Amino acid sequence: MTDEDVLSEFRASGALLEGHFKLSSGRHSAHYLQCARVLMNAERAGRIARAICQKIPRDLRGEIDVVVSPAMGGIIIGHEMGRTLEKDAIFLERPTGSFELRRGFAIDEGAKVLLVEDVVTTGLSSREAMQAVADAGGEVIAMASVVDRSGGDHGFEVPFFPLIEITFPTYAEDELPEQLAAVPITKPGSRAA
Ligand SMILES: O=P(O)(O)OC[C@H]1O[C@H](OP(=O)(O)OP(=O)(O)O)[C@H](O)[C@@H]1O
Ligand SMILES: O=C(O)c1cc(=O)[nH]c(=O)[nH]1
């Protein structure tokens, strides 16, 4: 899929939002990519997962034992990546604020993990998820996402394979442009404020 193909999928599914959004990191943006709308169609989600898989070199792909995703946003794309790679896909949740495996999920000691997200903005959620995988005994060998809006500033120490890179400006709470500050805030994600 070309970048234009991916953007067309976002536009067609009403996933390219404009307004005033408080992001997971606490930063603010006039743009939001609502991946859940892109992934709500199973056929499209599968196509997107296959396109991400193609970005991962074959030898690295062959090393993956299990796919792990941070809830909520990572679950659907992680599941579809698991289908494509023919590996199990499990997810991390943060019911009390930090990521943990629940529902009987476990990672074999030393298992090689592909971490899969929907969006990477600051990379904070992904880095927290990587730590949770390490704490559970796994080794994250690569990271993948539908969208990378980090501009390269994600701090990952493993190879990263986003389907598309889109860099929209983000702002700290105390540096909001006047025009953005005038728009009511929406917080679409599920991380506790
Ligand atoms: O790179 P970051 O700055 O951490 O931002 C990206 C994260 O934010 C969103 O999740 P969110 O915490 O909003 O919760 P959700 O996945 O449950 O919707 C998205 O799904 C990523 O996990
Ligand atoms: O940083 C985020 O929280 C974020 C940004 C974005 O564009 N889409 C999303 O789902 N989360």
Ligand SMILES: [Mg+2]
């Ligand atoms: Mg998330």
